[in-house]
Amino acid sequence: MAEAVPKKKMTRVARGKRPKMLPDWSSDVFLSMITSLTTELMVMRDRVDTIERIAADKGVILKSDIDAYEFDEKALAEREAARKALADRIFYLVLQQAERNKTPKKRS
Amino acid sequence: MTNKAYDHGMTPEMNHDEIAREHAVRAMRFHLYSQVSQGTRGYFTNIVAPEFEKASGRALKDRQEVRKVMQERPYVQLHLSLQRSVQEVMWNTVIENIERQLPALNQRAKDCERKLGSLVLDDQLEIPRYVANVDIHCMPGGYDYDADHPDSVAAGAIYDRGISMYQRGAEGALGLSVIAYLQKNFPALKPKKVLDIGCTIGMSAQRYCDAFPDAEVYAIDVAAPCLRYGHARAESLGKKIYFSQQNAEHTNFSDGTFDVVVSTILAHETSTTAWQNILTECRRLLKPGGVMVHADLPQFADIDVYSQFLFGNETRYNNEPFWTTFRGMNLKAAMETAGFAPDQCFVDLAPMAGNEGGFTNTKVTTTSRAQGAKTAPGFGWGVQVGIK
Numbered sequence: 001m002a003e004a005v006p007k008k009k010m011t012r013v014a015r016g017k018r019p020k021m022l023p024d025w026s027s028d029v030f031l032s033m034i035t036s037l038t039t040e041l042m043v044m045r046d047r048v049d050t051i052e053r054i055a056a057d058k059g060v061i062l063k064s065d066i067d068a069y070e071f072d073e074k075a076l077a078e079r080e081a082a083r084k085a086l087a088d089r090i091f092y093l094v095l096q097q098a099e100r101n102k103t104p105k106k107r108s
Numbered sequence: 109m110t111n112k113a114y115d116h117g118m119t120p121e122m123n124h125d126e127i128a129r130e131h132a133v134r135a136m137r138f139h140l141y142s143q144v145s146q147g148t149r150g151y152f153t154n155i156v157a158p159e160f161e162k163a164s165g166r167a168l169k170d171r172q173e174v175r176k177v178m179q180e181r182p183y184v185q186l187h188l189s190l191q192r193s194v195q196e197v198m199w200n201t202v203i204e205n206i207e208r209q210l211p212a213l214n215q216r217a218k219d220c221e222r223k224l225g226s227l228v229l230d231d232q233l234e235i236p237r238y239v240a241n242v243d244i245h246c247m248p249g250g251y252d253y254d255a256d257h258p259d260s261v262a263a264g265a266i267y268d269r270g271i272s273m274y275q276r277g278a279e280g281a282l283g284l285s286v287i288a289y290l291q292k293n294f295p296a297l298k299p300k301k302v303l304d305i306g307c308t309i310g311m312s313a314q315r316y317c318d319a320f321p322d323a324e325v326y327a328i329d330v331a332a333p334c335l336r337y338g339h340a341r342a343e344s345l346g347k348k349i350y351f352s353q354q355n356a357e358h359t360n361f362s363d364g365t366f367d368v369v370v371s372t373i374l375a376h377e378t379s380t381t382a383w384q385n386i387l388t389e390c391r392r393l394l395k396p397g398g399v400m401v402h403a404d405l406p407q408f409a410d411i412d413v414y415s416q417f418l419f420g421n422e423t424r425y426n427n428e429p430f431w432t433t434f435r436g437m438n439l440k441a442a443m444e445t446a447g448f449a450p451d452q453c454f455v456d457l458a459p460m461a462g463n464e465g466g467f468t469n470t471k472v473t474t475t476s477r478a479q480g481a482k483t484a485p486g487f488g489w490g491v492q493v494g495i496k
Binding site: 033089 | 133190192196199204207241242253255262313334
């Protein structure tokens with residue numbers, strides 16, 4: 001979809017120091033990853049479910065089709081981008097700290 | 109695939125996976141509040157509180173004591189950490205969807221047909237610090253966020269999607285609760301002019317259009333991105349609302365303009381100094397005999413110490429810096445300071461109203477106590493009522 005102006009990144013970080021809940025920071029991070037991972041798993045599950053329903057409606061036998069499928073370069077690139085986006089979502093808190101670490105003054 | 113009954117002309121586009129992620133976030137929130145949080149309450153009731161009573165010979169006396177004994181417990185820490193990360197994943201989900209289409213959303217708001225109400229912005233208005241400097245409930249960027257776009261609706265769109273993740277169908281539920289309260293307690297009231305302050309995107313304001321079809325409905329907020337979104341949203345829904353960018357502490361309306369002045373969950377997001385100023389301004393704006401109703405979470409004095417602790421977590425862990433102070437305020441004293449006569453102002457509890465069937469159904473019903481308790485403790489909203 002063409003856009004009138006280039007896409008600008010929106011902030012995802014709420015201002016203010018993130019409180020510590022578990023005894024150490026890394027534990028809070030691990031838990032955030034599980035929250036995000038669980039959400040992604042639900043999304044994946046929904047998508048697969050949609051595909052299965054469509055396939056069933058069209059009378060398609062999926063199992064052998066899945067193993068036989070050959071991906072072109074475009075498809076491979078799309079799948080790789082999706083993996084990266086997934087990892088970004090799950091590692092969101094780690095990545096925020098990584099950004100701060102890149103700028104020594106803002107270390108927290 | 110979303111419940112189309114709640115969509116409107118500004119609802120962002122959502123693809124399959126974005127809708128699925130919204131459902132997933134809602135499921136995570138429900139799980140947190142129905143399972144994990146109940147475990148914390150059970151832990152308190154069955155283990156922590158009895159242990160304290162056995163050791164000290166008395167019950168825990170206030171939320172500060174509750175916090176002290178609860179905070180060291182691993183289960184509680186786990187709950188709090190989960191709650192924070194679920195909140196953050198919610199905002200991540202909202203923003204990812206809006207980011208890919210913000211220019212188009214901004215343009216949609218600009219292009220909306222302005223046939224019914226109006227939108228008056230003031231780019232000279234000084235945004236108060238309690239809005240400009242705080243990302244309330246961890247909403248990234250805060251209410252005034254424009255994502256560095258001109259004529260932006262960013263914060264409005266983020267807020268709209270956020271509410272739908274909190275609870276689909278909650279849109280305007282607060283406004284309905286205030287209306288139900290007004291209709292029950294002031295049945296003779298036939299307002300000609302209604303003012304909703306801190307209206308954000310006008311979810312509650314639109315309910316007044318339905319409840320009082322002969323009234324002019326005005327809605328103010330300091331945040332331009334929310335007002336732009338709200339105005340376009342209202343126009344698309346056929347709701348005539350006069351939006352303007354104003355600070356409720358000192359508006360430009362004349363004395364005695366309004367029959368009814370209302371707000372919903374504004375008070376706990378405002379500084380206590382500002383809230384006192386707002387109450388004074390509300391009185392000035394009311395006609396003689398006019399009614400002011402501000403709905404928010406009930407005061408701490410009205411709920412048990414465990415619930416006080418639980419909601420005190422909002423201040424500590426969910427970026428609600430004014431929440432705890434507000435809920436400890438003497439609101440009746442504040443209204444008297446604002447000029448309301450002592451026998452003309454009081455604090456009350458208004459039952460939670462629901463709205464089955466989406467926007468087209470304006471029938472107000474009172475939901476069960478159990479359902480109301482999901483969003484507000486006790487049996488409803490705390491209301492500050494003042495009559496001029």
